[in-house]
Amino acid sequence: MTAVPQIRPVTGAAHSRIHGVGGYRPVRVVPNSEVLEWIDSSDEWIRTRSGITERRWAGPEESVAEMSVQAAGKAIAQAGITADQIGAVIVSTVSHFKQTPAVATEISLKLGCPTAPAFDISAACAGFGYGINLADGMIRGGSAEYVLVIGVERLSDMTDVHDRSTAFIFGDGAGAAVVGPSDTPGIGKVVWGSDATQKDLISQTEAWDTAFAKPDAINGSTGDEARWPALRMDGQPVFRWAVWEMAKVAQQALDAAGVTADQLGAFIPHQANMRITDAMIKALKLPASVPVARDIAETGNTSAASIPLAMERMLQTGEAKSGDLALIIGFGAGLVYAAAVVTLP
Amino acid sequence: MAHTQDEVLSGLAEIVNEIAGIPQEDVELDKSFTDDLDVDSLSMVEVVVAAEERFDVKIPDDEVKNLKTVGDAVNYILTNAA
Numbered sequence: 559m560t561a562v563p564q565i566r567p568v569t570g571a572a573h574s575r576i577h578g579v580g581g582y583r584p585v586r587v588v589p590n591s592e593v594l595e596w597i598d599s600s601d602e603w604i605r606t607r608s609g610i611t612e613r614r615w616a617g618p619e620e621s622v623a624e625m626s627v628q629a630a631g632k633a634i635a636q637a638g639i640t641a642d643q644i645g646a647v648i649v650s651t652v653s654h655f656k657q658t659p660a661v662a663t664e665i666s667l668k669l670g671c672p673t674a675p676a677f678d679i680s681a682a683c684a685g686f687g688y689g690i691n692l693a694d695g696m697i698r699g700g701s702a703e704y705v706l707v708i709g710v711e712r713l714s715d716m717t718d719v720h721d722r723s724t725a726f727i728f729g730d731g732a733g734a735a736v737v738g739p740s741d742t743p744g745i746g747k748v749v750w751g752s753d754a755t756q757k758d759l760i761s762q763t764e765a766w767d768t769a770f771a772k773p774d775a776i777n778g779s780t781g782d783e784a785r786w787p788a789l790r791m792d793g794q795p796v797f798r799w800a801v802w803e804m805a806k807v808a809q810q811a812l813d814a815a816g817v818t819a820d821q822l823g824a825f826i827p828h829q830a831n832m833r834i835t836d837a838m839i840k841a842l843k844l845p846a847s848v849p850v851a852r853d854i855a856e857t858g859n860t861s862a863a864s865i866p867l868a869m870e871r872m873l874q875t876g877e878a879k880s881g882d883l884a885l886i887i888g889f890g891a892g893l894v895y896a897a898a899v900v901t902l903p
Numbered sequence: 904m905a906h907t908q909d910e911v912l913s914g915l916a917e918i919v920n921e922i923a924g925i926p927q928e929d930v931e932l933d934k935s936f937t938d939d940l941d942v943d944s945l946s947m948v949e950v951v952v953a954a955e956e957r958f959d960v961k962i963p964d965d966e967v968k969n970l971k972t973v974g975d976a977v978n979y980i981l982t983n984a985a
Binding site for chain 1: 951
C-alpha cells in the first residue's frame with residue numbers, strides 16, 4: 559500500500575489592498591421637497607435629523623446589476639486590470655429581488671468575467687466591510703488574485719414613502735472595489751461581528767411570502783407605493799448602538815492596525831445618518847484634522863453601497879488622497895458590523 | 904454615592920446645555936424635553952448616554968421613552984443610580 563500523499567499546500571499573496579474603487583449614482587435626484595409630498599414634515603426637520611438634502615433614486619433601467627456593472631467598470635479601470643483578471647465577484651445587497659441565481663453571476667457575465675466564482679452576501683450596511691474581509695482572506699489564502707467587491711442597493715424599492723421616520727433616509731446606488739495582492743499590508747484586521755439580540759431593531763416589515771398572501775394590506779396602507787415590504791427601524795436604540803458601540807469597534811480596528819486616529823487620511827463611516835457620524839466623531843475623539851465622509855447629504859443612506867461611494871467621492875474631490883489610510887466602518891441590520899483601516903487606492 | 908435632587912438637576916442642565924445648546928436655567932423639573940426644550944429624539948439619546956456616565960446609572964432603551972420631562976429623568980437617576 560502506498561502512503562497517502564500530502565495535499566499540496568495553497569499559497570496566496572503576502573498581503574492585499576484595494577486597487578480601485580468606483581461608484582454609480584442614479585440619474586434621478588429626489589430632493590427633500592419631493593419627499594415632503596408624501597410625509598408631513600419639513601426640509602429643516604429632515605436636514606437636522608439626518609443631514610440629508612437630496613438622494614438618488616434609480617429608474618427602471620438602473621437595475622441592481624446595471625448599477626453594479628457601471629461601478630465595477632470604474633473600479634476595474636482604476637485598478638489597471640482587465641475584467642478577465644477578476645478571480646471572484648462578491649455582491650452585497652438586500653434589495654435584489656430575485657434570489658437565485660445570485661446577481662453576482664449576471665454582473666460577472668456583463669463585465670466579462672463569466673467564469674469567476676460569483677456569489678451574493680447579505681450583511682446590510684456592513685456588507686462592504688464583510689466583502690472586503692472575505693476578499694482579503696481569499697487573496698491571502700490563494701483562492702483568487704483579484705476579487706471584485708460590490709455593495710449595491712435599490713432601497714427606494716423597500717421604502718415606505720408614507721413612513722415619516724424613514725421615507726427621507728434611503729437612497730440607491732452602487733459602489734465597487736477591486737481588491738488584489740500587495741507587497742505591504744493595505745487592509746488591516748477587519749473587526750467584524752454582530753449583536754443578534756438586537757436583530758429586530760432594523761428589519762424588513764414582513765417576509766415576502768406573507769406579504770404576497772395579502773397584497774392589499776401591507777404596512778397598513780393601501781397605496782400602490784406600499785405594495786412591497788419596507789424597511790423599518792427603531793431610531794433611538796439604533797442611534798445608541800451605532801454611535802457608542804461602533805465607536806468602540808472603530809477604535810479596535812485602529813488598535814488592530816497599529817494606527818492612531820491622527821494618522822488617518824480619512825474617516826469613512828457608513829453613511830447612515832449625519833447625526834450618527836457627528837456623534838461617532840465625538841465618541842471616537844477623532845481629531846478635527848481628519849477629513850470625514852459626508853456623502854449622505856446628497857446621496858442618502860445607500861446601505862452596502864455607501865462606503866465605496868463615499869470613498870470614491872473623497873478621492874475625486876481631493877478630500878482624501880491615494881495612499882492615505884482610511885478608517886472604514888459599516889453597521890446595520892442584524893445587527894452586524896465591520897471596521898478596518900485600509901490604504902486608499 | 905447618593906446624589907441630591909439639586910445635584911442631578913444641575914448636572915442634567917449642564918449636559919442638556921452642552922448637547923442641545925439650551926440655557927442651563929431653562930432646564931427645570933416640569934419641562935418636557937421635546938416640547939419645551941426642543942431636545943429631539945436623537946439628542947435625547949446623547950443626553951441619556953452622558954447622564955449614564957456622569958451619574959453611574961444604566962438607562963435602558965426601553966426606559967428612555969418614559970423620560971418625558973426633566974423631572975422624570977431626575978427621578979429615574981435618583982432611584983437607580985449606584
